[in-house]
Structures are given as C-alpha cells and as structure tokens.
Amino acid sequence: MRDVIVIGLGAMGSAAAWQLARRGADVLGLEQFAEGHGKGSSHGRTRVIRRIYSEGPVYMPLLSRAYALWDAMAAESGETFLVRTGGLDIAPEGAPSLTNAIACAEAEEIAHDVLDADSLRARWPELRVPDGFAAVHAPDSGQLRSDAANRWMRKAARAAGAELRFDTPVLGWRRTGDRIAVETPTGTETTKRLVIAAGAWAGTLLPEIDSALIVERQVVGWFAPSTGVDLARLPVFQVEPPGGRRYYVLPPLDGSGTKIGLYGHRGERGPDMCEGRAPDAEDEALLRSGLAEWLPAANGGLETLQECRFTRTSDDRFIIGNWPEDEAVTLLSPCSGHGYKFAPAIGEAAAQLTLGETPAVDLSPFAVTRLR
Numbered sequence: 001m002r003d004v005i006v007i008g009l010g011a012m013g014s015a016a017a018w019q020l021a022r023r024g025a026d027v028l029g030l031e032q033f034a035e036g037h038g039k040g041s042s043h044g045r046t047r048v049i050r051r052i053y054s055e056g057p058v059y060m061p062l063l064s065r066a067y068a069l070w071d072a073m074a075a076e077s078g079e080t081f082l083v084r085t086g087g088l089d090i091a092p093e094g095a096p097s098l099t100n101a102i103a104c105a106e107a108e109e110i111a112h113d114v115l116d117a118d119s120l121r122a123r124w125p126e127l128r129v130p131d132g133f134a135a136v137h138a139p140d141s142g143q144l145r146s147d148a149a150n151r152w153m154r155k156a157a158r159a160a161g162a163e164l165r166f167d168t169p170v171l172g173w174r175r176t177g178d179r180i181a182v183e184t185p186t187g188t189e190t191t192k193r194l195v196i197a198a199g200a201w202a203g204t205l206l207p208e209i210d211s212a213l214i215v216e217r218q219v220v221g222w223f224a225p226s227t228g229v230d231l232a233r234l235p236v237f238q239v240e241p242p243g244g245r246r247y248y249v250l251p252p253l254d255g256s257g258t259k260i261g262l263y264g265h266r267g268e269r270g271p272d273m274c275e276g277r278a279p280d281a282e283d284e285a286l287l288r289s290g291l292a293e294w295l296p297a298a299n300g301g302l303e304t305l306q307e308c309r310f311t312r313t314s315d316d317r318f319i320i321g322n323w324p325e326d327e328a329v330t331l332l333s334p335c336s337g338h339g340y341k342f343a344p345a346i347g348e349a350a351a352q353l354t355l356g357e358t359p360a361v362d363l364s365p366f367a368v369t370r371l372r
C-alpha cells in the first residue's frame with residue numbers, strides 16, 4: 001500500500017508528487033497519457049506570471065509563496081524557470097481590472113508604476129495604446145518556462161523516490177476500509193491517501209463536482225515579428241478593452257516569436273472539449289486581430305498554433321482542498337486559465353494537506369464546498 005497516489009501528472013500533479021516525495025512519502029503518480037503530452041492544460045513553452053493580481057487579495061499569499069518557490073527551484077536546479085521581463089495590466093483609466101491591480105500593488109507594497117497612454121507609448125512605442133488607456137507596470141512579473149519546469153518537477157519527484165507511471169489511466173477509485181483502491185487497466189493499487197489533480201477530467205473521478213467545472217477550448221499562437229523590431233525587450237502584458245475580451249501577450253523568449261492568447265477564445269465549452277480539435281484559420285484570425293489591435297509589429301508569419309483547455313469554475317477561483325466526503329482525498333483543480341504560476345505553491349499545499357501539516361497559506365478561499 002502506498003502512502004499517496006497522485007492522479008494526473010500535469011503541472012499540479014507533478015508539483016504535488018515532488019513536494020510529497022521530498023517529505024519522505026511513498027508516492028505513486030498515475031498519468032493517462034504519455035510523459036510531456038499536449039492534451040491537458042500545462043503543456044507549452046511559456047506561461048505568464050503576474051506579481052500584481054487584479055483577481056483579488058485571496059491569491060496574494062499563494063502567489064508570494066509561489067515566487068519564493070520558483071526562485072528556490074532555480075537555485076536547486078541551476079535552471080531559470082522565471083524570467084522577470086516586467087508585466088503590464090493595460091485597460092481604460094478607471095477600469096476595475098486596473099483599479100484592482102493598483103490597489104493590490106499598494107496593499108502588498110509591490111514595486112510598480114502607473115503609466116498613462118503617453119508614457120506607455122514613449123516607453124514601448126511598439127504598443128498601440130489608445131488615448132484614455134493606462135497601465136500598471138510590475139517589474140517582477142514575467143514569463144515562466146513551463147515545459148522546462150514541468151520536466152524538472154517530474155525529475156525532482158523521481159529523484160526524491162516517487163514512481164511516475166504514464167499511459168496509465170485511472171478508471172476509478174473507492175474507499176475500502178482503511179485504504180483507497182485505485183483501478184487501472186493493469187490492476188488495482190491501494191493507498192492511504194489520494195490526490196486528484198486531473199484537470200479537465202476531474203469530474204470523471206468526482207461526479208459530484210462535474211457540474212461545477214466548465215471545460216473551455218483555448219488556442220494560443222506564436223507569430224514572427226512583421227518588422228525587424230526587437231520585441232524581446234517588451235514586458236508581458238494583458239489588455240482588456242471596454243466590453244472587449246482580455247488578450248494576453250508574451251514577447252519573444254528563447255528565440256521564439258510572440259505568443260498571444262485570448263481568455264475564453266471562441267467560447268467553446270463542454271466536456272467534449274477534452275477531446276481536442278486541431279487549430280484552424282478562424283483560431284488564427286482571432287489571435288491575429290489581437291496583434292493587429294495591440295502589437296502590430298508582432299503580426300508577422302505564423303510559427304505555430306497550440307490547442308489547450310481551461311477548466312473553469314463558476315467564480316474562476318481555484319479548487320484546492322480536502323474532499324468533504326473523504327478527508328483522505330485532496331482535490332486540486334486550480335485552473336480557470338490562470339493557475340500555472342502558482343504550481344509549486346499548490347504542490348506544496350497539497351503535500352501539507354495530505355500529510356497533515358498546517359498549510360503555509362490559508363486555503364479556505366479555495367474550498368470545494370463553496371461550489372456545492
């Protein structure tokens with residue numbers, strides 16, 4: 001019998017397996033697809049990390065812990081996962097996303113500056129910022145090398161003694177006396193405790209929560225510069241026009257082009273979004289219209305399009321916590337399109353919850369009970 005079985009080895013399951021194994025637990029990680037697959041929510045070269053969080057103060061303790069852990073991972077691995085390029089939240093002056101971001105920066109005493117449209121255009125002439133817009137700039141925001149970090153967390157989990165099995169789908173689980181039985185095509189595994197980090201598939205393992213999870217198709221694209229301008233010096237940014245939709249942009253890193261995504265993309269939702277569908281011309285056109293509007297110098301040749309999925313909750317807040325029906329089960333469904341930056345801290349929280357330690361941060365805002 002294992003101490004802990006982790007179902008799903010995306011960013012959250014890999015972080016949990018690593019943090020559990022380094023605490024001495026006997027860990028088995030089970031993943032339905034191949035190692036490094038591109039069918040979930042954690043694949044891809046990069047992710048945005050924002051030091052200022054307009055989504056609300058509840059995230060700040062977890063975010064601060066994540067920053068500390070990203071830096072500790074760099075020190076331990078000798079690799080740089082977090083590249084501090086700076087970051088901008090751009091919106092019309094007085095917009096809630098902007099006032100929330102500024103309030104967060106002031107309350108948390110995070111280094112920042114507020115720029116009006118003229119100052120933005122002077123500092124980054126490539127950005128197309130209409131009059132009446134403004135931004136808050138945080139130097140500690142930036143890009144995460146997500147594929148590299150996922151690889152390292154799996155490697156660190158194995159180095160700490162975890163067994164990670166790929167191409168091994170979990171067919172179901174059930175409590176049997178003092179243990180939990182986990183069914184796989186190759187047999188039944190037993191464990192004292194279970195971590196469910198199954199992303200868009202969480203509802204298949206916990207039907208009671210299925211209706212509270214919304215799976216949404218996303219496509220991101222990388223585009224070469226349309227002019228010879230060096231866009232690598234730009235900060236990451238997200239921009240939310242009035243009544244419009246929020247684009248997020250990651251300038252070139254490690255020789256790539258500019259990455260762009262649109263929250264909610266084409267609004268395609270439903271469990272069948274787990275299946276995946278190859279990106280098409282309409283996906284590309286939607287992303288290009290964002291570049292044309294906000295960063296035309298990046299609207300050059302298409303490098304690649306990549307499909308992915310958000311697992312959203314009705315309040316776009318994460319689910320992190322013990323399962324009310326069985327305290328030996330911990331559920332991790334932190335996505336809604338903004339969970340990656342928190343991965344090491346969420347892995348740590350999962351290990352603390354599972355092993356009966358006091359979590360480093362207050363997780364009550366993320367309890368599943370709020371959705372049931």
Ligand SMILES: Cc1cc2nc3c(=O)[nH]c(=O)nc-3n(C[C@H](O)[C@H](O)[C@H](O)COP(=O)(O)OP(=O)(O)OC[C@H]3O[C@@H](n4cnc5c(N)ncnc54)[C@H](O)[C@@H]3O)c2cc1C
Nearest residue numbers: 008010011012032040041042048170199308335339340341
């Ligand atoms: C396009 C896109 C852009 C994003 N950009 C950002 C960003 O810039 N910044 C940011 O912070 N966040 C971002 N996010 C969100 C972030 O990537 C996710 O929150 C995070 O990756 C979720 O990780 P996860 O481990 O929960 O999910 P996943 O990576 O999907 O992992 C779940 C795993 O469970 C496995 N699994 C499911 N069911 C079973 C089963 N029965 N048996 C075995 N294995 C199973 C799946 O195969 C999968 O590998 C973005 C997401 C997308 C899609």
